[in-house]
Amino acid sequence: MSTIKLTSSMRQRYTSTAMLFxxxxxxxxxxxxxxxxxxxDxxxxxxxxxxxxxxxxxxxxxVLMLAVLRVLWRLFHPAPAYPDTxxxxxxxxxxxxxxxxxxxIFAVPLSGYFYSLASGVPVVYLGLFELPVLIDANPGLKPVLKGVHYWLNMLLAGAVGVHVAAALKHQFVDRDGVLRRMLP
Structure with a gap:
């Protein structure tokens, strides 16, 4: 029976499944x-x-389903360590x-789901499977959830922008291999 020895570079990368997610x-x-x-518009x-x-x-x-799978994967496959530098x-x-x-990535889809339900519109995934109706139509809650969904999206857009900027900084300024850890 042979054993596989992980090299330093292999331990410093995410798994293929983590990259896919x-x-x-x-x-x-x-x-x-x-x-x-x-x-x-x-x-x-x-x-x-x-x-x-x-x-x-x-x-x-x-996205919500993939987020669940992604978190479950991450629980058993921790992220590689950051560089010492x-x-x-x-x-x-x-x-x-x-x-x-x-x-x-959990809050945005959930807020949209509840906004849709408060609007009285059920969510039918792929036109085939109706998701559970957890709240009744609620005209008073609808504008609140619309605002929550909008602002969570804006926060997500900003966070993604910072994430991309940081990855590019690590790639082109620091040249420390942080971005390569997530590239196939």
Whole structure:
């Protein structure tokens, strides 16, 4: 029976599954955010707008499901250590930003789900599976949840921007290999 010896570079990278979750969620978050901006700018209630709303909800539910799987994967496969050259404050900031991103990839779809329910519109995933109706239509709660969903999205967009900027800084300024850990 042979044993596999992990090299230093192998331990400093995320697993292929973690990379898949990361990049799939990243692409879907950008897509659902963009679709949200486009659909809300369409005046009136058109077939195109309704179709975009459905797609937006489907992608949001998919992000939520992937977030659950991603957290479960992460529990059993910890992230690689930061480079020794990375300042302690940067490590704490990176950890804080990652926690914020995880919270938001749950909070944004959930706020959209509850906003939809408060609006009296059930969420039917892929047009096939109706998600449980956890709250009744509530005209008073609808504008509150709309605002919560909007501002959580803006916070997520900002956090993603900071995350991308930090990754590019590590790649092109620090040249410390932090970005390479997440590249296939």
């Amino acid at each position: 990361h990049w799939l969620v990243a692409v879907l978050v950008v897509a659902v955010f963009t679709l949200g901006l486009v659909m809300t 369409i005046p009136g209630l058109t077939p195109t707008k309704l179709r975009y709303f459905s797609w937006h909800k489907w992608i949001g539910v998919t 990375m300042a302690r404050w940067q490590q704490r900031a990176a950890n804080g930003l990652h926690i914020l991103l995880y919270v938001l």
